[in-house]
Amino acid sequence: MSPWLRLIVYLVAAPVVGGVLSGWDRRVSARMQSRRGPPILQPFYDVLKLWQKQNLANHPSQNYYVLFFFLLVVFTGALFFAGSDLLLVIFALTTASIFFVLGAYKASSPYSFIGAERELIQIMAYEPMVLLTAIGMYMVTKTFYIGGIANHGGLLVLALPGVFLGFVFALEIKFRKSPFDLSSSHHAHQELVRGITTEFSGRTLALIEVAHWYETVFLLGWVYLFFASSPVLGVVMALGVYVFVVLVDNVFARLKWQAALGSAWAVTAVLGFGNIVVLSLQR
Amino acid sequence: MRGLKQSPWILHYDASSCNGCDIETLACLTPIFDVERLGVLNTGNPKHADIFLVTGAVNEQSKAVIQNLYRQLPEPKVVVAVGACASSGGIFRECYNIFGGVDIVVPVDVYVPGCAARPEAIIDGVVKGLAVMEEKHAILAAVRDGLDKIIYARAEKAGALPIHAIRKVAGQTEAVLHGDDNFPALQQTLEELQKEFDKKYFFKAEVNGKVIGSVSAWLDGETVRVDGLAVHPYFEGAGVAGRLLAECEAAFRGVKRFETFIGNKSERQLKVLEEAGYKNFKTEVFTPKITWIHLRKELK
Numbered sequence: 001m002s003p004w005l006r007l008i009v010y011l012v013a014a015p016v017v018g019g020v021l022s023g024w025d026r027r028v029s030a031r032m033q034s035r036r037g038p039p040i041l042q043p044f045y046d047v048l049k050l051w052q053k054q055n056l057a058n059h060p061s062q063n064y065y066v067l068f069f070f071l072l073v074v075f076t077g078a079l080f081f082a083g084s085d086l087l088l089v090i091f092a093l094t095t096a097s098i099f100f101v102l103g104a105y106k107a108s109s110p111y112s113f114i115g116a117e118r119e120l121i122q123i124m125a126y127e128p129m130v131l132l133t134a135i136g137m138y139m140v141t142k143t144f145y146i147g148g149i150a151n152h153g154g155l156l157v158l159a160l161p162g163v164f165l166g167f168v169f170a171l172e173i174k175f176r177k178s179p180f181d182l183s184s185s186h187h188a189h190q191e192l193v194r195g196i197t198t199e200f201s202g203r204t205l206a207l208i209e210v211a212h213w214y215e216t217v218f219l220l221g222w223v224y225l226f227f228a229s230s231p232v233l234g235v236v237m238a239l240g241v242y243v244f245v246v247l248v249d250n251v252f253a254r255l256k257w258q259a260a261l262g263s264a265w266a267v268t269a270v271l272g273f274g275n276i277v278v279l280s281l282q283r
Numbered sequence: 284m285r286g287l288k289q290s291p292w293i294l295h296y297d298a299s300s301c302n303g304c305d306i307e308t309l310a311c312l313t314p315i316f317d318v319e320r321l322g323v324l325n326t327g328n329p330k331h332a333d334i335f336l337v338t339g340a341v342n343e344q345s346k347a348v349i350q351n352l353y354r355q356l357p358e359p360k361v362v363v364a365v366g367a368c369a370s371s372g373g374i375f376r377e378c379y380n381i382f383g384g385v386d387i388v389v390p391v392d393v394y395v396p397g398c399a400a401r402p403e404a405i406i407d408g409v410v411k412g413l414a415v416m417e418e419k420h421a422i423l424a425a426v427r428d429g430l431d432k433i434i435y436a437r438a439e440k441a442g443a444l445p446i447h448a449i450r451k452v453a454g455q456t457e458a459v460l461h462g463d464d465n466f467p468a469l470q471q472t473l474e475e476l477q478k479e480f481d482k483k484y485f486f487k488a489e490v491n492g493k494v495i496g497s498v499s500a501w502l503d504g505e506t507v508r509v510d511g512l513a514v515h516p517y518f519e520g521a522g523v524a525g526r527l528l529a530e531c532e533a534a535f536r537g538v539k540r541f542e543t544f545i546g547n548k549s550e551r552q553l554k555v556l557e558e559a560g561y562k563n564f565k566t567e568v569f570t571p572k573i574t575w576i577h578l579r580k581e582l583k
Contacts, residue, residue: 026319035317042322048286049333052420054357054517056330194328201330201357 003082003147010081010217011074018213019043021220025246032250043213047206055202058107063204065103072096073211077218083147086134093130097123100196100208107199115195119183121257125264126170132272133170136163137225139279150228157226162275164226168241169267171219173260177249180260216242287359287420288413290322294332296352298345298385300375303399304338304366311402318406329355334412335389336405340368340375341382353389354459358517359419361412364391365405367398374398423517429490433523435530438485438497443477445494446487450476453513460548463572468511486530488514488523496523500531500541507535509543512552524555532582539582547574 001009023040030037039045057063076092079085097119104116138144140159141152149156157164173180184195192198197208220238227234255263297305311318312325326332329352341349353362364385367373372383385391392415395408438446454468479485479499488496496514500507509531514523532541543561545552553576561578569575 030317030319033314035314036320037317038319038322042290045286045289045322049290052287053333053359056355056357194326194331197331198328199330205331 007078007082010077014077014217015210015213018216019047019210021216021242022213025242028243028246029250032247043209047209050201050206050209051203053202055204057201057204058109058199062103062106062199065099065106066200066204066207069096069099069103070207070211072099073214073218077214077221080146080218080221083145083150086137086144086146086149089146090130090134094123094127096211104196104199109199111193111198112196115183115192115198118192118257119196121261122173122176122180122183125180125261126173128265129166129170129268129272132268132276133160133163133167133222136160136272136276136279139276146225149225153229155227155229155233159279160226160275162271162278166267166272166275167223167226168244169264169271171223171241172245172248173264174219175216175245177245179248179252179255180264181249181254182257182260185254287417290324291334291409291413291416292324292326292332293334293336293409294326294329294352294356295336296338296345296349298337298339298349298369299342299381300339300366300368300373301399302339304369304397304405307399307402308336308338308365308405311405316402316406318409321406321410323409330357332356333360333416334409335360335362336365336409337362337369337385338365338400340372340378341385341388342378342380343382346382346388349385349388350459359416359423361392361416361419362389363393363395363408363412365395365397365408366400367396370394370396426490426493426495426517432490433495433526434489435526436487436489437534438487438494440477440480442487442494443473443480446485446497447471447473447476449494449497449515450511450513452515456516457546457549461546461573463570465570465573466546468513484531484534486527486534488527496527498524498527498531500535502535502538505538506540506542507531507538509541512543512545519551524552525559528556528559541580541582542577544575544577547576553578 020040022043023038026042027037027040055063072092073096076089076096079092080089101116101119101123104112104119134144137149137156137160140156141149143149176184176186178185182195184192184197197205200208220242223238223241224234227237295305295308310316311323329335333356335353335356337349339345362385364370368375369385372381375381376383382388393408393412395404397404400408450468450471454466457466458464458469483499483501485497485499487494495518497511498509498513499511500509509528512524512527541561543556544567545556547566556578559580561580563576564579565577567575567577
């Protein structure tokens with residue numbers, strides 16, 4: 001498939017796949033709690049509803065930050081699926097997250113502030129591991145270009161088992177799943193009301209939701225990259241990681257931010273950095 | 284459009300009383316009743332909620348909370364009063380600290396009977412509320428589509444009722460801004476307003492037959508006194524107020540001086556008036572929390 005074709009398929013299919021995955025997540029979570037759960041298409045109903053609601057904003061400008069967050073998330077995924085530079089992808093993703101945080105700060109409410117602050121802590125927690133993942137992939141394939149990494153002959157995970165596990169750990173934080181749903185939990189009540197998304201409503205909230213769908217697909221695409229030489233295994237593992245994330249979400253309580261940050265960096269140091277040290281010794 | 288009825292997010296508030304209905308509401312989330320299968324989410328955030336579910340009677344402390352939460356829900360929204368206390372005050376009705384049911388503070392769309400209300404009844408009430416929400420959405424959509432078709436016209440005495448209502452709505456917003464209920468618009472009865480029609484000219488802005496804004500003006504010697512400028516909060520920022528002021532000026536052609544007054548915290552109104560050419564010339568203390576700002580416009 002040519003990069004342009006992949007790009008278009010991503011732009012069209014990612015929200016559909018991401019939405020279905022999200023609906024499936026809610027369904028499976030409900031089953032794990034011995035409930036029946038909502039229909040698979042529930043996230044689409046939610047977004048359609050939000051689209052028809054009034055958009056309340058403390059400052060109208062807060063919604064523009066979210067618009068940029070959305071555009072940058074889509075852009076990040078587009079870069080990824082077009083086979084661009086992995087480092088560029090990482091920093092585009094970080095920029096997107098920062099816009100989201102800025103939007104929450106702009107909304108000037110205490111809940112939104114603490115949510116934004118915790119989001120920054122979460123970014124701080126997962127970012128080193130994400131960077132090490134890119135470095136690890138470079139060390140094995142000698143390229144930062146995703147096209148090159150995907151066409152590398154062998155299974156990357158065999159050379160990067162530690163990095164892979166560390167990356168899955170970082171995904172837990174990035175998906176804002178328990179035990180790392182500090183900044184905004186998708187479960188009912190919490191002490192922060194709705195954390196970082198508290199002050200967004202209507203279409204802006206719908207955009208945040210759709211951005212998460214794009215993000216989910218893009219991040220699972222990255223998991224696929226570890227198994228790119230065997231496409232079937234790659235898809236199975238990407239979905240497997242998603243199931244794992246949902247399972248962990250349902251069996252863990254939330255951590256305090258100190259524990260979240262500490263554990264993330266410990267995992268990064270031992271699994272991620274350890275793996276890279278081993279790789280560099282082998283050369 | 285799909286979606287509106289399939290994803291009711293609920294904000295749940297317990298105003299007072301015995302908490303029985305409160306517990307029954309939470310029971311709806313448990314595996315036996317599992318309201319999430321209907322798309323219901325229990326959100327603690329009014330800005331994300333569609334349905335405001337209140338249990339218990341309203342007392343001195345919960346009154347302001349209910350009003351505040353109600354205002355923070357985005358339109359279209361539905362209020363469901365769950366249980367006897369929320370519907371009418373229930374057995375606490377005669378208590379010295381109880382105002383009564385929820386409907387004395389905010390408009391209620393669905394009443395769920397019971398003491399305590401059964402979870403099945405609560406779910407039924409929420410589903411009924413969805414039909415109301417769809418109706419409200421249709422009305423709002425029709426009004427929104429008519430924004431470019433606003434009609435500005437003289438209002439007659441017979442049409443005092445909607446003007447009275449719009450003044451109350453706008454007055455409530457002002458009262459919240461100032462933290463004081465002593466606004467003339469909130470105190471005025473319909474009869475008093477009808478009497479004003481003998482002396483003053485009334486103008487209204489209308490969309491699809493629904494009054495969304497009004498203003499009154501009368502000639503006092505050399506000066507036209509403008510008061511009662513009110514616009515429905517949903518149409519703020521659409522230029523309705525500015526246009527109503529222009530209507531006043533057009534009606535009193537030849538008069539050189541226009542005067543009006545607003546509360547000291549009504550920044551939006553102040554901005555509109557300043558854009559229309561009004562200038563602050565004196566202030567007057569009305570109550571400890573409200574200071575009137577008097578504005579004047581001189582025509583050349």
